[in-house]
Amino acid sequence: MTRPESARRAEIAAGLAETRDRIENACRAAGRSDIPTLIVVTKNQPASDIDHLRALGVGDIGENRDQEAAAKVAQIAARHEVTVHFIGQLQTNKAASVAGYADVVHSVDRPRLVRALAAALQRLHRRLDVLIQVDLSGSPGRGGVDPRQADDLAELVVASDFLRLRGVMAVAPLGVDPDAAFARLAGVADGIRRVAPEATWISAGMSGDLEAAVRHGATHLRVGTAILGSRAHRG
Numbered sequence: 543m544t545r546p547e548s549a550r551r552a553e554i555a556a557g558l559a560e561t562r563d564r565i566e567n568a569c570r571a572a573g574r575s576d577i578p579t580l581i582v583v584t585k586n587q588p589a590s591d592i593d594h595l596r597a598l599g600v601g602d603i604g605e606n607r608d609q610e611a612a613a614k615v616a617q618i619a620a621r622h623e624v625t626v627h628f629i630g631q632l633q634t635n636k637a638a639s640v641a642g643y644a645d646v647v648h649s650v651d652r653p654r655l656v657r658a659l660a661a662a663l664q665r666l667h668r669r670l671d672v673l674i675q676v677d678l679s680g681s682p683g684r685g686g687v688d689p690r691q692a693d694d695l696a697e698l699v700v701a702s703d704f705l706r707l708r709g710v711m712a713v714a715p716l717g718v719d720p721d722a723a724f725a726r727l728a729g730v731a732d733g734i735r736r737v738a739p740e741a742t743w744i745s746a747g748m749s750g751d752l753e754a755a756v757r758h759g760a761t762h763l764r765v766g767t768a769i770l771g772s773r774a775h776r777g
């Protein structure tokens with residue numbers, strides 16, 4: 543039996559307030575006067591949560607699987623008021639689908655994907671904001687470009703008329719000090735800004751490590767469970 547939507551909205555409001563407090567405290571501690579953009583990761587949660595979030599003032603949501611994202615985006619009541627960030631590993635054969643609804647793709651990590659997105663966008667007469675996902679784990683396969691190849695990939699993105707390079711994204715690897723990981727990411731971001739000065743976004747930090755990301759200049763935080771809980775724990 544599902545609980546009333548009003549109870550769900552109150553639960554989300556509480557998680558959101560707590561997370562916004564954490565972000566403000568982290569910014570204050572880091573001596574930052576700017577507040578990063580909060581992207582609420584709605585994966586594994588119902589489309590109705592996106593409407594609750596919108597009503598609570600959230601304009602940015604993140605999804606990581608094409609099939610789920612496509613279905614949910616089609617159901618958002620105020621679609622034009624929500625920026626949809628695709629943050630998951632993206633198979634080349636899903637690029638055309640994602641290019642059709644995403645506003646930002648955070649997970650561009652290889653030349654083939656750049657070409658697939660650009661070709662789809664040309665057909666759709668659309669442009670797309672993208673971030674280069676950087677692998678900080680040193681073990682390829684879980685998504686992200688080797689940091690040493692990030693500049694080359696950035697040049698390829700910049701050369702496309704249909705893609706707009708906004709910056710970099712990374713996930714701190716498990717078992718590694720997130721401060722060290724995000725410091726490394728900040729270095730890669732510096733390098734990319736030499737190729738593309740307007741690529742100023744750093745998408746980093748999740749429920750468990752957003753403070754470290756704030757310390758290292760994150761402009762966008764991707765937070766799921768701290769706000770929405772884990773799907774398995776809800777009725």
Ligand SMILES: *Cc1c(COP(=O)(O)O)cnc(C)c1O
Nearest residue numbers: 583606629748749764765766767
């Ligand atoms: C799920 C996910 C997040 C959010 O993680 P939480 O720990 O739930 O905050 C952020 N980034 C990516 C790429 C994700 O897949």
